[in-house]
Amino acid sequence: MELTTNGRQSGSAVAAPAHELDGQPSAQNGSAEELGVLGEVHNIVIPPIPCSFPWRNHPDYKALTEMSDAWVLAHFTNLPGADGRPSSFAAEHMIxxxxxxxxxxxxxxxxxERMPPIIKMMDWYFMIDNILDDPSEMGADPERADKVVDSVLTVFRDTYVHPSPSSSPLVRILTDTAAEWWAEMCQGMPPKQKARLSKAFCDYLEANRLQVPYRNSRQLPDLETYLQVREDSIGWWPCAVLIEHCQGFELDDEALSHPLLIELQKNTVQHIFMTNDITSFKKEYMQGDFCNIVSLLYFRKLYDPKGDPQTPAPTLQGAVSEAIEMIRERDENAVRLMQQIRNCKELINKPGVEQYLQGLGLWMSGTIYWHLVSGRYGICATTDLHQTPPDMLVPHQLNIDVNKEAARTLPNGVMMSAAC
Structure with a gap:
């Protein structure tokens, strides 16, 4: 069901050919409103992302960087795209x-000694995330996405056969590399911890499978549904288990089921995926992908049948600001919940709980740091990834060029579910 605005043009407001991004309208261009929205996309500024936790890097990051680069070059050089073309995110891009x-x-x-498989996992994570997100790969093709998900699930369900029998080189590489780091990571891991890690990976893959139909149909879910799906599709829950594994402790069942810790985890994962959604919005928009908190907040207002036609039209920058305030709320909640946990003797005295709290804070600050410095989303807030830290307290302009593999034409409309 497509929702229309009161007195506003629905659908066409998001339509604009990708080749117009140099600012020169073509003969095929649409209304001034279309170009205005496209201009908004290019001029988005990210306000400082609220985070109360300091960042720090691993003391062995240089050696781990060398190890990561070598592994990527050995496994992903000349990785084929989903349709046989050269992949836009092969080894050089990953490095x-x-x-x-x-x-x-x-x-x-x-x-x-536990970091190498975690490093490999993170490299692999971004590879499969790219493939399942990018509409020019499998992000808008449920059938091909299913083949990737079903093959990789065999690794985490202990039904993997070496080598992967898939006829697709891409699927084989993704599955076999997953099996490599999974076997290394699980050596000596307590059974309960491994079971939680396995479930978290399976939930991540299934959540990404769910996102493909939304992307393919141009239909966005309501906000509550999106938040639920995104908590899994961001891929953070396996990393939460690895906070324990990488430091050699295991939280007991009582700690893991404590309401305070569960609420803290929920605020943490939402802080992380909203940070990702804000910083990745422009790149995803240029690929024709609207499964993003900024898009959702914007289109909910644009297509609100109860909206007052006399009020100013919503803006993408306004949606970014709204998402920033949602992050601020999660940050404040995290600070409050950590203090409550530290004041709860029955919880804070359990082995590993304090280290776990510190790990959650590092995840929030580390996520912001990486998004600002890596260049993946075009922010490039530092000239050196490791030596010059970004200023997290100043606004950052998304100053990226058109994604080279972006679809030539953006969608002509975005659908919203009737529940929005």
């Missing part, structure tokens, strides 16, 4: 984007 920093920043106190 430049420094995906491994998403392991050295949040797992800054990890036991060194």
């Amino acid at each position: 430049k984007s420094a995906f491994h920093m998403q392991a050295t920043l949040p797992f800054a106190d990890g036991i060194s």
Whole structure:
């Protein structure tokens, strides 16, 4: 069901050919409103992202960087795209984007010998995330996405056969590399911890499978549904288990089921995925992907049948500001909940709880750091990934060029579910 605005043009407000992004309208261009929205996309500024937790990097990050680069070059060089064309996110792109920093920043106190498989996992994570997100790969093709998900699930369900029997080189590489780091990671891992890790990976893959139909149909879910799906599709829950594994402790069932810790985890994962949604919005928009908190907040207002036609039309920058306030709320909640946990003797005295709290804080700050410095989303807030820290307290302009693999034409409309 497509929802229309009161007195506003629905659908066409998001339509604009990708080749118009140089600012020169073509003969095929649409209304001034279309170009205005496209201009908004290019001029978005990200306000400082609220985070009360300091960042730090792993003391062995240089050695881990070298290890990561070598592994990526050995496994992903000339990786084929989903349709046989050269992939836009093969080895050189992965190295430049420094995906491994998403392991050295949040797992800054990890036991060194346990870090290599975690680094490999993070490199792999971004590879499959790209493939399942990008509409030019499998992000808008449920059938091909199913084949990837079903194959990789065999690794985490202990039904994997070496080598993967898939006829697709892409699926084989993704499955076989997953099996490699999974086997290394699970050595010596307590059975309950491994079971939680396995479930978290399966939930991540299934959540990404759910997102493909939304992307393919241009239909966005209501906000509550999106938040629920995104909590799993961001892929953070396996990383939460690795906070324990990388430091050599295991939270007991009582700690894991405590309402305070559960609420803290929920605020943490939402802080993380909203940070990702804000910083990745422009790149995703240029690929024709609207499964994003900024898009959702914007289109909910644009297509609100109860909206007052006399009020100013919503803006994308306004949606970014609204998402920032949602992050601020999660940050404040995290600070409050950590204090409550530290004041709860029955919980804070359990082995590993204090280290776990520190790990959650590092995940929030480390996520912001990496998004600002890696260049993946075009912010480039520092000239050196490791030596010059970004200023997290100043606004940042998304100053990226058109994604080289972006669809040539953006969608002509976005659908919202009737529940919005």
